[in-house]
Amino acid sequence: MQTSWQHTTVLLGEAVDALVTDPDATYVDATFGRGGHARLILSKLSTRGRLVAFDKDLDAVAEAATITDFRFSIRHEGFRHLGELPPGSVAGVMLDLGVSSPQIDNPERGFSFRFDGPLDMRMDITRGESVAEWLATAEVQQIAEVIRDYGEERFALPVAKAIVARRQERGPVSTTTELAELVAGAVKTREPGQNPATRTFQALRIFINAELEELQQALEACLVVLRPGGRLVVISFHSLEDRIVKQFIAKHSRDEFDRRAPFAAPKIMALKALDRIRPSQAEVAGNPRARSAIMRIAERVAS
Ligand SMILES: C[S@@+](CC[C@H](N)C(=O)[O-])C[C@H]1O[C@@H](n2cnc3c(N)ncnc32)[C@H](O)[C@@H]1O
DSSP states (O other), rough: OOOOOOOOOOSSSHHHHOOOOTTTSEESSSOTTTSSSHHHHHHHHHTTOOEEOSOOOOOHHHHTTTOTTTTTEEEEEGGGGGSSOTTTTTEEEEEEEEEOOOHHHHHOOOTTTSOOOSSSSSSSTTTSOOOOHHHTTTHHHHHHHHHHHHHOOTTTTHHHHHHHHHHHHHHHOOOOHHHHHHHHHHHOOOOOOOOTTHHHHHHHHHHHHHHHHHHHHHHHHHHHHEEEEEEEEEEESSHHHHHHHHHHHHHSSOOBBOOOTTTTTTBBBOEEEEEEEOHHHHHHHHHHGGTTTTEEEEEEEEE
């Protein structure tokens, strides 16, 4: 297995400063990746502090296994499982969403239209269907819906029709290059500086990994596991993710009144929004993958 692909951590200092408020407490890094945030978090903790990490990716878990520190543990599972930690036991949860650079840059993983490889895109290759397997049987309407909803692609229907027509004529699409070529033939307008397959690849990746559902579940779980004063720090890389995070924080930052019971006590807010941070120009210049990042920080309020 090649392990030379690197990941440059986004908003490293800003995220960890926002997350760690008590060196003696337990933290969760829900997206270990290559451990950029995790290592800095560990450096801020005392011997009583703990860091529990999650990642769906086997290579990320293999990297985590090289950290020999009794305060650290890694779980090979989706971050929606963070709700299994004891209620109120955690002082901060960090979510650095999406894929890591090693996942994108390894052709074998099938995430990128820039390299020829099997059309897989699963973060966890030990479970579930690959994109190629799903596209081999899905209906035109299902494919179009995914590409429209998760890729915001105007040409979702023509792309879906091209995928199914090709399946009927020559068998299912099985590589990233084949899919990128099919999409390029169906997308009729070009966005400057963007490959026509960008939106379709993003959509299929989000769908096959159930990224948005799992994010929603993890956010709900944070309300349970975070102790009062605990921090939620989320870095998103596209508008669909950021909208979920923003709406979640907004929804739980208001006292909720039940209109049908106007004299009942309001449901007290569970979160306080603290900040929204974008990477500096200098960071984006050094790491172009940081350009779309938005970090939101909220604090668990005693309720
Ligand atoms: C952007 S990278 C994180 C990089 C990390 N913060 C670092 O500094 O090295 C995102 C990681 O989260 C993992 N991931 C994405 N969605 C996940 C989920 N639902 N559950 C667990 N891990 C997930 C991916 O496999 C990937 O390794």
